[in-house]
Amino acid sequence: MDRQEIMERINVIFRDVFDDDTLVIVDSTNAEDIEDWDSLEHINLIMAMEKDFDLKFNLKEVGELANVGEMADLIERKLKEK
Amino acid sequence: MNSYSYDEIEVGQKEGFSVTVTEEALTGFKAITGDVNPLHNDEDFAVKKGYKGKVGYGMLTASYLSTLAGVYLPGEKSLIQGVELKFSQPVYVGDTLDIQGEVTEKNDTFKVIKIKVAVKNQDNKKVLKGSMQIGVME
Numbered sequence: 001m002d003r004q005e006i007m008e009r010i011n012v013i014f015r016d017v018f019d020d021d022t023l024v025i026v027d028s029t030n031a032e033d034i035e036d037w038d039s040l041e042h043i044n045l046i047m048a049m050e051k052d053f054d055l056k057f058n059l060k061e062v063g064e065l066a067n068v069g070e071m072a073d074l075i076e077r078k079l080k081e082k
Numbered sequence: 083m084n085s086y087s088y089d090e091i092e093v094g095q096k097e098g099f100s101v102t103v104t105e106e107a108l109t110g111f112k113a114i115t116g117d118v119n120p121l122h123n124d125e126d127f128a129v130k131k132g133y134k135g136k137v138g139y140g141m142l143t144a145s146y147l148s149t150l151a152g153v154y155l156p157g158e159k160s161l162i163q164g165v166e167l168k169f170s171q172p173v174y175v176g177d178t179l180d181i182q183g184e185v186t187e188k189n190d191t192f193k194v195i196k197i198k199v200a201v202k203n204q205d206n207k208k209v210l211k212g213s214m215q216i217g218v219m220e
């Protein structure tokens with residue numbers, strides 16, 4: 001799976017979690033760009049990504065993410081390690 | 083009160099309890115919420131609308147899910163994060179409700195469980211169904 005495919009799937013997850021079909025995310029998107037992106041929705045996002053990509057993260061990894069691009073990088077790296 | 087830790091909980095695990103809906107419960111719910119809608123407070127109104135009596139508040143039935151999580155599954159370490167519900171049948175005063183939850187998912191990263199919930203009346207009819215997301219505190 002290439003990075004563009006990962007971003008497309010992440011976008012679908014974001015739309016589902018935030019219940020907003022118009023949401024378009026880019027590498028620089030972060031919690032300040034999406035009003036409803038609070039700590040609880042962050043948990044829901046990570047859980048949805050773990051399920052969708054069949055991956056496991058640890059708290060340190062997800063705590064260090066600054067934006068969606070870094071999230072995609074982490075997923076790409078984890079998928080390669082599988 | 084149960085006090086399951088995250089590690090003690092397994093997918094498929096079930097917990098539940100029963101409760102009878104009383105007139106006092108409806109009165110108490112009305113006092114707390116201020117919901118004076120006649121469907122829940124006026125017998126004649128409810129019958130005219132096609133029900134066999136005053137209809138119990140759906141959110142009163144839903145409130146027992148607080149007990150399900152906070153006392154039974156996982157119990158003491160519960161932190162409810164979200165609830166999704168549908169009310170499928172009316173509830174009446176005198177109904178005995180069976181509130182059941184089953185663990186469908188665990189997330190090790192955040193120590194969160196998802197449970198499928200169902201509330202059935204004494205006739206085994208499902209009056210509420212849904213799901214809950216619950217954090218399990220250390």
